[in-house]
Amino acid sequence: MDDHAGTTTEDARGDRAGAAPALAILAVVVLSAVWIDLTPIHRFHQTDSLLPVLASCIKWTPFFWRQNRLGALVPLLALPFRDPRINLYVQTGLNSFLGLLAIFLAARYAVGRRRWIAGGAIAALLLAGWPQQRIFNYLIAHNEYGAALGLGFAALLLLSDEEGRPGRLRFALGTGCLFFSLWVNYATAVVLGVVVVWKWLFSGSFGSDWRSLSTRGLKSLAQLAPAKLLLMIAGVFILWVGLSLLPGQKQDIWKLNLGSGLWKAYATLAANTWRHFLSGTLWQGWIVVFIVALVSLFFGAGRRALRASAAAAGCLFAAAICHFAMIGILGWVAHNGFNPRYATTSVILLQCAVAVFAGTQWHTVLGDRRAAVATTAMVIALALSVVLKFGLPSPSKVKAVLDKRFGTSTNDILASGCTHICGDFWTVWPAIFHVNMVLYEQGSKRHVWGITNRSEPTQDLWRAIPMKQWKVAVLMKDSQKKVDRWIEYFKLPPLEEIERMRTIRVCRPRLDRADLPDKAEPNPKSEE
Numbered sequence: 001m002d003d004h005a006g007t008t009t010e011d012a013r014g015d016r017a018g019a020a021p022a023l024a025i026l027a028v029v030v031l032s033a034v035w036i037d038l039t040p041i042h043r044f045h046q047t048d049s050l051l052p053v054l055a056s057c058i059k060w061t062p063f064f065w066r067q068n069r070l071g072a073l074v075p076l077l078a079l080p081f082r083d084p085r086i087n088l089y090v091q092t093g094l095n096s097f098l099g100l101l102a103i104f105l106a107a108r109y110a111v112g113r114r115r116w117i118a119g120g121a122i123a124a125l126l127l128a129g130w131p132q133q134r135i136f137n138y139l140i141a142h143n144e145y146g147a148a149l150g151l152g153f154a155a156l157l158l159l160s161d162e163e164g165r166p167g168r169l170r171f172a173l174g175t176g177c178l179f180f181s182l183w184v185n186y187a188t189a190v191v192l193g194v195v196v197v198w199k200w201l202f203s204g205s206f207g208s209d210w211r212s213l214s215t216r217g218l219k220s221l222a223q224l225a226p227a228k229l230l231l232m233i234a235g236v237f238i239l240w241v242g243l244s245l246l247p248g249q250k251q252d253i254w255k256l257n258l259g260s261g262l263w264k265a266y267a268t269l270a271a272n273t274w275r276h277f278l279s280g281t282l283w284q285g286w287i288v289v290f291i292v293a294l295v296s297l298f299f300g301a302g303r304r305a306l307r308a309s310a311a312a313a314g315c316l317f318a319a320a321i322c323h324f325a326m327i328g329i330l331g332w333v334a335h336n337g338f339n340p341r342y343a344t345t346s347v348i349l350l351q352c353a354v355a356v357f358a359g360t361q362w363h364t365v366l367g368d369r370r371a372a373v374a375t376t377a378m379v380i381a382l383a384l385s386v387v388l389k390f391g392l393p394s395p396s397k398v399k400a401v402l403d404k405r406f407g408t409s410t411n412d413i414l415a416s417g418c419t420h421i422c423g424d425f426w427t428v429w430p431a432i433f434h435v436n437m438v439l440y441e442q443g444s445k446r447h448v449w450g451i452t453n454r455s456e457p458t459q460d461l462w463r464a465i466p467m468k469q470w471k472v473a474v475l476m477k478d479s480q481k482k483v484d485r486w487i488e489y490f491k492l493p494p495l496e497e498i499e500r501m502r503t504i505r506v507c508r509p510r511l512d513r514a515d516l517p518d519k520a521e522p523n524p525k526s527e528e
Contacts, residue, residue, distance in 0.1 A: 033096035038393030044136040068244035071183030084437040099139040099146025105153035119359030121378040128385040148188040151181035189237035194319040200226040269338040276340035293358035305364035313357035320349035406434035409503040422451040423478030
């Protein structure tokens with residue numbers, strides 16, 4: 001009994017000792033996210049990253065406007081913030097926090113309770129070496145990848161039995177994180193499923209679990225913790241896929257490319273991913289980290305740790321490869337020219353795999369005490385790299401950046417009393433964001449509405465304005481062909497120009513036609 005009490009006391013001390021660095025990492029991630037949020041990184045915003053803000057401020061829908069793949073969790077959390085600029089800050093901060101946290105949680109799940117911080121810190125330092133534009137794309141513009149990974153790995157850690165059987169609170173939190181992770185991006189189910197299977201295969205219990213299945217049959221499956229976790233992932237995945245196919249949400253994304261062109265598709269996606277993410281000096285960082293990891297094999301401790309380190313890195317590597325294999329067969333990815341953004345999750349996981357391998361090897365070689373010093377130095381270096389990379393926080397500079405980037409037509413639109421802006425998808429929504437931001441800051445109740453791709457969810461609002469009161473702004477840089485496309489699509493009367501200003505043409509509908517249907521037909525092909 002005394003021995004057991006002594007062991008319990010020692011475990012409790014170990015838990016407290018392990019909690020301190022974890023809390024330090026959490027603090028660094030929070031401060032880094034806030035710091036990044038208050039810097040001019042906002043100059044990289046474009047339509048895709050601004051639409052969630054507009055959805056939160058104008059009309060929230062469960063998924064990104066007019067599609068069924070990306071859940072609008074962060075816009076939902078930001079709903080209380082009606083000021084578009086504050087809403088932008090809130091969503092950017094939340095997305096940055098989840099994207100950065102995902103890196104450390106991936107390392108924590110792959111490595112286990114000890115030796116994980118070094119791998120996470122190395123992976124975060126590698127991310128800090130990316131160009132600002134690509135960091136922005138991962139954390140903010142294509143935030144569904146980092147947010148889903150962060151919530152997904154949090155779910156696995158809460159639901160796994162590594163820390164003992166989950167209690168009710170842990171189970172509820174873990175289930176919630178899993179639910180939200182697959183809502184944000186249900187393709188993350190592939191990643192979560194692979195890492196669970198991998199850890200099960202390399203756990204000491206897999207052999208006995210398999211023998212239990214062989215002798216007792218599938219009825220014993222529900223008693224195995226990894227199997228229960230896999231069933232939960234599958235169940236939540238099926239739920240969200242089913243919800244995404246409800247009327248009004250469906251898009252043709254389930255067409256699979258399984259024919260003779262499959263290998264060409266993989267080759268194209270791989271080439272695009274290499275050019276976007278790894279061209280220049282980025283791949284050299286991976287090579288340096290991997291070589292440093294191999295140097296550890298000159299030490300006996302490093303050779304003894306190799307199997308465990310390779311298993312931890314292999315967990316993330318396998319998930320990256322399986323995710324890449326999955327997105328390569330999707331017709332939607334082919335439809336969008338095998339855009340490398342779809343491989344973001346795979347690239348992040350590969351980077352984490354390399355970092356985890358190096359961090360785990362050298363933690364073992366150095367020993368706990370010296371590894372703690374080295375890890376502390378890396379975390380400090382990470383904080384410094386954020387400062388050097390993004391500069392000092394300055395809300396006034398952020399406002400100036402937003403005004404310069406999106407406000408070139410705002411004065412003309414407001415002065416002319418325009419009620420709508422019609423034209424190209426990539427120009428209309430940024431203008432809508434800035435105009436409504438300025439109107440809110442002026443205390444006005446007026447809204448200006450967009451007529452372009454993805455305007456369907458708000459058309460009950462913008463059609464509610466009597467057409468006789470309409471004044472439609474057309475940005476000078478938008479072609480008439482783009483305008484006519486959306487006028488025809490929404491079955492609106494042709495526009496006639498009534499005034500020309502420096503940055504816009506002011507138009508109004510010609511009302512000499514018979515009345516038109518209230519709503520548009522299903523959307524033509526996206527401009528994305």
